[in-house]
Amino acid sequence: MNALALNEIVADYGTQRVLGPLSITLARGERVALVGRSGTGKSTLLGVMHQHWHRQGVALMPQELGLVPSLSVFHNVFMGRLARQPTWYNLASLVRPFRHDVAAIRPLLERLGIDDKCWTATGELSGGQRQRVAAARALYQQGDLLLADEPVSALDGPLSEVVMTALTQAYPTAVLAMHDVELALRFTERVIGIADGAIVIDAPSRTLRAQDLLVLY
Amino acid sequence: MWHSATVRTSLGFVVLAVACAFLADFRITAHDPWGELGRLFLGLIQPDFTAVDYLGEAILRTLAFAFVGVSLGALVGMGLALVFHHRTVRTACAFVRAIHELFWALIFLQFFGLHPLTGVLAIAIPYAGVFAKVYAEILEESDPEPSRVIPHGTGVVSALAYTRISLAWPHLVSYTSYRLECGLRSSAVLGFVGMPTLGFYLESSFSQGHYATVGALLLLFYVMIATLGLWVRPRLLPLYLIAAPFLLGSGLPIRWQNVSRFFTEDIVPAPLRQGEGLTGLMTWLGELFATEALPGIWNTLLLTQVALVVTGILALALYPLISRHFKGRVSGALGHTVLVILRSTPEYLLAFILLQLWGPSMLPAVVALAIHNGGIIGHLIGRRSNEIALRQDAPRGLERYAFELTPRLYGPFLAFLFYRWEIIMRETAILGILGIATLGFYVDSAIQEIRFDRALVLIVITALLNIGVDILARWLRSRLRLRHTATSEP
Numbered sequence: 258m259n260a261l262a263l264n265e266i267v268a269d270y271g272t273q274r275v276l277g278p279l280s281i282t283l284a285r286g287e288r289v290a291l292v293g294r295s296g297t298g299k300s301t302l303l304g305v306m307h308q309h310w311h312r313q314g315v316a317l318m319p320q321e322l323g324l325v326p327s328l329s330v331f332h333n334v335f336m337g338r339l340a341r342q343p344t345w346y347n348l349a350s351l352v353r354p355f356r357h358d359v360a361a362i363r364p365l366l367e368r369l370g371i372d373d374k375c376w377t378a379t380g381e382l383s384g385g386q387r388q389r390v391a392a393a394r395a396l397y398q399q400g401d402l403l404l405a406d407e408p409v410s411a412l413d414g415p416l417s418e419v420v421m422t423a424l425t426q427a428y429p430t431a432v433l434a435m436h437d438v439e440l441a442l443r444f445t446e447r448v449i450g451i452a453d454g455a456i457v458i459d460a461p462s463r464t465l466r467a468q469d470l471l472v473l474y
Numbered sequence: 475m476w477h478s479a480t481v482r483t484s485l486g487f488v489v490l491a492v493a494c495a496f497l498a499d500f501r502i503t504a505h506d507p508w509g510e511l512g513r514l515f516l517g518l519i520q521p522d523f524t525a526v527d528y529l530g531e532a533i534l535r536t537l538a539f540a541f542v543g544v545s546l547g548a549l550v551g552m553g554l555a556l557v558f559h560h561r562t563v564r565t566a567c568a569f570v571r572a573i574h575e576l577f578w579a580l581i582f583l584q585f586f587g588l589h590p591l592t593g594v595l596a597i598a599i600p601y602a603g604v605f606a607k608v609y610a611e612i613l614e615e616s617d618p619e620p621s622r623v624i625p626h627g628t629g630v631v632s633a634l635a636y637t638r639i640s641l642a643w644p645h646l647v648s649y650t651s652y653r654l655e656c657g658l659r660s661s662a663v664l665g666f667v668g669m670p671t672l673g674f675y676l677e678s679s680f681s682q683g684h685y686a687t688v689g690a691l692l693l694l695f696y697v698m699i700a701t702l703g704l705w706v707r708p709r710l711l712p713l714y715l716i717a718a719p720f721l722l723g724s725g726l727p728i729r730w731q732n733v734s735r736f737f738t739e740d741i742v743p744a745p746l747r748q749g750e751g752l753t754g755l756m757t758w759l760g761e762l763f764a765t766e767a768l769p770g771i772w773n774t775l776l777l778t779q780v781a782l783v784v785t786g787i788l789a790l791a792l793y794p795l796i797s798r799h800f801k802g803r804v805s806g807a808l809g810h811t812v813l814v815i816l817r818s819t820p821e822y823l824l825a826f827i828l829l830q831l832w833g834p835s836m837l838p839a840v841v842a843l844a845i846h847n848g849g850i851i852g853h854l855i856g857r858r859s860n861e862i863a864l865r866q867d868a869p870r871g872l873e874r875y876a877f878e879l880t881p882r883l884y885g886p887f888l889a890f891l892f893y894r895w896e897i898i899m900r901e902t903a904i905l906g907i908l909g910i911a912t913l914g915f916y917v918d919s920a921i922q923e924i925r926f927d928r929a930l931v932l933i934v935i936t937a938l939l940n941i942g943v944d945i946l947a948r949w950l951r952s953r954l955r956l957r958h959t960a961t962s963e964p
Contacts, residue, residue, distance in 0.1 A: 311626050314625075314626070319622065322619075323619040323622055323623035325637060325641050327641060327644060328636070332640075336620075336624060336636050337625065340629075347629070347632040348631070348632070348635055394623070400625070
């Protein structure tokens, strides 16, 4: 399978249409930024994509991050590969992590600057730290496609660069909902602008400047 | 104030209880009740700890049965909680938990005899039903988001362990440790029907008039429950769980022919056994209803309604003991100790003691039920009152109690009280074993006469009555819009 396609999809919230009908085709190896005002349907679109494609090795980074606050940073990152090991191995890791898993996860945490928090429960971390844990989980998962909703919204300049670089290196195919237009243009090949649940811009990133996207806001 | 549905409902309950109190049998028949009570207090003040083996065995067995029973119940309950959305599982759990531990013990005693399995199952089975329901509610309330990010293809068990169970873990642990405390009480009470736990030793010390030993047993029991948080540590728990099954004692061996006879003969209604057919069965049931079930139900209901209202009054009177808004009146530590003692004494044990002292009537039962349940609810709303912030110039003393705190606490108070309604009824029925004419009395008599068919029908009737009250309480809670979640349970 080469291309990922959504055909004439819609999403309703109660009786109100919040998205579509719209169609999108993603090529493998193509990174797409979803931009637009908040509440225009970016998160909904990501949710629909996840629904359609979750069997195809998708790593999901929702806006709420989906962390388990009572588990340590290590375990939250480890969850990215739960599907690869047998159940007994996962349960044993919950009680006592295996050394080579720790050795595999440590460098990821180091790269994102949270290795000192390896054994801290994620419920005790700050917003920015939690966001990096969710990013580390996606990196560790090594899926075929990344769906991320505002992956760096809680991080400041240099850190958001680090996380974006790591995520885009690990995932040549990705859909990233972002509100930082500059960052979106730099780290993606294609920009899809959404307004009122419909696609209003769909163009290669190199042909666009930040000002061109201002119409969306 | 008289227009509020909450107040009118409460008044209705009070009026009903007063009417019931006129119909019920309250008297003191013992010839020297206060002298006996005095000797018991003397025993508590001058306890005799010299019989170390005797006391040690009582405590050890009580702990062992509680640990094995509760852990088995928790394990099975967790399994059931995961499939709790099936109607059959929900119904079976409701039925299983509507039957009191002592009834389960009486049933198992008939075919396992005095084997440890009897005590273990008597705790594990009803507890599994409770755990299943509460665990399911706790898991239900956990955040669904992490389950979405789990990679596709993850096994069901791994996904559960890493998301829902991990998310709910703190709540699961705190609820389970609360139930362990209940399990210790249940285990102690199982001694009254012959298990080698605290109740057994208490009963024999009482019958010999050794009040100093009774005092020592009671004090050890309170210390054991009060210090639970100190010695039940996550790191030590595996050790306890491994050791407990070996400390249950040997009891008597199981005779398997008794087991098969129980199911194929004993519990088959007599007319069917004797080939009298359906008409015989109907007459048998009709007779059982008229002579035992109806009087039993009547007395159970009378006693429950009186006990419920007295419990409520006591709880409202007791909560200031641990409320920070009334400090200075009673020193905090003393208030806490009083409430801990009240709520950690099982109703059955209290009723047993009071019956010894005052003679048989409904009075000891009402007092025992009110003290235990009033202590629990008083503790819960007292703790709730500490979350309330009063304005700086709030009135003091009785005005503070009547105008500031009680009106704000009345909703949660009623929610807790309705929640315990079913528990009070379950206990009321069981107190019949001590000689008060509630349903348990007729169950126990039927068992004494080796008429297990009748006993079983009466137990099922008791269970249905409990389920009925539970449904009524839930309806009242939703009508009065009283919020109730799994974690608001004591």
